[in-house]
Amino acid sequence: MTQDTPNPAQVSSLILHLSSFDYIPLAMINAIAYCPRRFGYEFVQAEMLVNDHVVEGVLRHQGVDLGGSAWVGEAVQQRRAYVWSDALRVAGFCDLIEERAGAAYPVEYKKGRPGRWKSDHAQLCAQALCLEERTGRSVERGYIFYFATRRREEVVFSAELRAEVAQLVAEAHRLSATGELPPPTDNPAKCRDCSLQPLCLPDELKRLAVLGRGWEDEL
Numbered sequence: 001m002t003q004d005t006p007n008p009a010q011v012s013s014l015i016l017h018l019s020s021f022d023y024i025p026l027a028m029i030n031a032i033a034y035c036p037r038r039f040g041y042e043f044v045q046a047e048m049l050v051n052d053h054v055v056e057g058v059l060r061h062q063g064v065d066l067g068g069s070a071w072v073g074e075a076v077q078q079r080r081a082y083v084w085s086d087a088l089r090v091a092g093f094c095d096l097i098e099e100r101a102g103a104a105y106p107v108e109y110k111k112g113r114p115g116r117w118k119s120d121h122a123q124l125c126a127q128a129l130c131l132e133e134r135t136g137r138s139v140e141r142g143y144i145f146y147f148a149t150r151r152r153e154e155v156v157f158s159a160e161l162r163a164e165v166a167q168l169v170a171e172a173h174r175l176s177a178t179g180e181l182p183p184p185t186d187n188p189a190k191c192r193d194c195s196l197q198p199l200c201l202p203d204e205l206k207r208l209a210v211l212g213r214g215w216e217d218e219l
């Protein structure tokens with residue numbers, strides 16, 4: 001990890017990655033892990049809905065979104081660090097990369113509580129895979145700080161989690177290439193927590209399906 005100001009070549013590289021549609025944003029790994037249809041709306045169709053949860057999340061993020069680096073105790077913290085993986089073709093910002101005792105790891109900030117759904121873990125693991133590729137060092141664990149509990153949750157990047165992330169990334173590229181909008185999730189609890197519900201209308205589509213009309217016909 002470097003604390004130097006990026007040179008023009010690094011800035012050009014960063015702009016190239018940011019503008020490349022071929023690279024899946026790290027935040028979208030969270031979306032596809034939560035619900036592939038959500039990924040379809042947010043990334044493939046670029047449809048976003050802002051509700052009070054989304055606004056609260058943006059406000060909560062303001063501290064880490066400022067960027068910069070600092071010593072905190074015995075750790076060096078770099079906020080809003082850009083990372084990418086050419087192997088996976090994913091790119092984006094880590095809220096925080098912390099380096100302590102020779103080990104660097106990502107820390108992600110989330111507004112709520114540790115979730116029932118593990119999509120936050122998938123996003124964090126994708127960040128770790130990028131960090132490994134950029135530094136050449138293995139990243140065994142990372143942390144998610146939840147504002148509601150004000151605690152860090154440790155996430156171990158197991159072989160299973162890494163394989164799951166690789167699968168999610170592959171599916172994200174496939175959906176991105178085909179433009180396919182997946183069907184609604186079978187899990188209504190996820191829909192209750194989803195800001196896209198007014199756009200997605202999962203209950204209405206399921207009722208149409210009961211009436212014998214495919215959800216695709218209504219899109």
Ligand code: SF4
Nearest residue numbers: 035184185191194200
């Ligand atoms: S409302 Fe439900 S089906 Fe639709 S995108 Fe959200 S989680 Fe997926």
